[in-house]
Amino acid sequence: MIKNPATTLKIILSAVLIALLANCASKEEQIIVVGSRIANTGEPVELVETAEEQAPIVDSKAVTPIQTKPVQTLNELSKLIKNHKNIHANSTKKREAEYLKEKEQLYHLIATSSEASHQIFKRYGVNPTIQTEHNPISTFSMDVDNGSYKLATAMLEQNRLPNPDGIRIEEFVNSINYQYNQNDALFSISAEAMPSPFRPGYHILHVGIQAKTINDKERNPSNLVLVADVSGSMASDNKLQLLKDAMKTLVSQLNTNDRIALVVYNENALVKLESTSASKKLKIFNAIDQLIAGGSTNAEKGLQKGYELAENMYQPGFNNRVILTSDGMANIGSTSPESILTKVLESKEKGIFLTTLGVGIGMFNDHLLEQLANQGNGNYLYIANARDIQEVFVDQLNSQLQTVAKDAKIQIKFNPKQISNYRLLGYENRHLNQQDFTDPNKDGGEVGAGHTVTALYEIKINQAVNSKKLADLSIAYKKPQGHKVHTINKILPVSLVRTSSETTSPDSRLSFSIAAFAEKLRQSYWARLYSYNDIQHQLNLLPVAYQKQEQVIKLKKLIATAKNLDARTDNFEPNSPIVNINFDRVPLLD
Incomplete structure (x- = not known):
């Protein structure tokens, strides 16, 4: 017998979690599972147990033998057999009920125990520094997700350092509200460059894109299908209650000409509420309140049923959208984003968009939810509390519901005479080839009304050259229900280069600070050059009005928490000592 309960818990949970998570991602992808350090890298996992360490997951109690007296007549025998059958049936149901109860307790234990905190990410690497003379063109799809930043925030607020594989710089940068100027165009473009505070000889090029905003009256009617994960893993971390609160908040903001339907899924999927006018809020709230967690997770069935309903509700010119609410821990059916979305491609092309709304920390599949949104014409959001719900479904409702451009892409062609080197900060999983830019069959990003998309580059400017142009900026996109590719072209002049950070806009300085935090x-290799205190110093140089913003105050707190938690060693130091660092060449490890 094992004397240490913690050891027993580790063994039980490790075995169970490997079984539960074995199908969470396609075999060809490099998936990182953190917590108990179980990794799925395409190689078989061998479990070794000693005799002492073997322990049953569920210990069902034996049925007590039935005491009987000797049988005297055939009638008594008949009654006895019947009695045996009834008792056996009842005991079987009792054992089954006990098993289901213990299974739910196990889900809760897995999701709340510090010994079994599991998150699934995909590692995308870090963009290298590019020599412009060899490759002057940078192309990537737009991204308005916030999942990476919100999940990292939730973890730091629990005094836990987020896993580096879950950090996507663009989602940190695009989670901040910037005060960009707007004109009447679909996309208003702002740009400037400032000397890098941390990489000598380089500037930070800030490109800000503001989508046209609309008011509530201008928002098109919406046909929304909520697809709610009610599997057993949703019983922990207050996940299900958060989703209920989020869905009810969304419904409370809708107009009378909007419609809502609700699909729930665990190992099966069913329609909990058919298409219903948003004016019938009590009926919708009642359906949401009845959701109970239990069972396995078949996200494929849930999404298929949701898209079937969305097809039936589809109306041209409406905001037709499926909203998947889940922790992403799919463990039966198809579990890779590619497989799950294969059967809904026609709906995607038709103009039915997808939002994935993630919750939870203890068991959470970031990779699945992020890629479902990426490949399903949508965006990936994360909520951890009432503040996040308010932000997503009240403050940003029009942006989340009404898409103004799909398959949106950015391409920057740097002037090799003026720019010798450049590096894009983030967007590693949004990289596109040059020829993909105007290819109508290549997926881009979806942008909602009022959304902002910000991209940052480290650039090395050739001061000896007196050119008037830094680069050419182009945007490609389609209309929400169109197939034709439209383009916008702008010149980025040398005049946008600032001589110091003091003469640079607060938005550019703020965006770089949060990017440096993500790095x-x-x-990242270049994050070795500065400390958390250095980032705080940059924020302290912002105007007082910016420092009073809630988003800046929260960012400062997160940086302070990370500083106290981060005791990691420098992985680059053994082979690339910081004293010998070459600011123009980077050892590419990923």
């Missing part, structure tokens, strides 16, 4: 969290 630090994911242990």
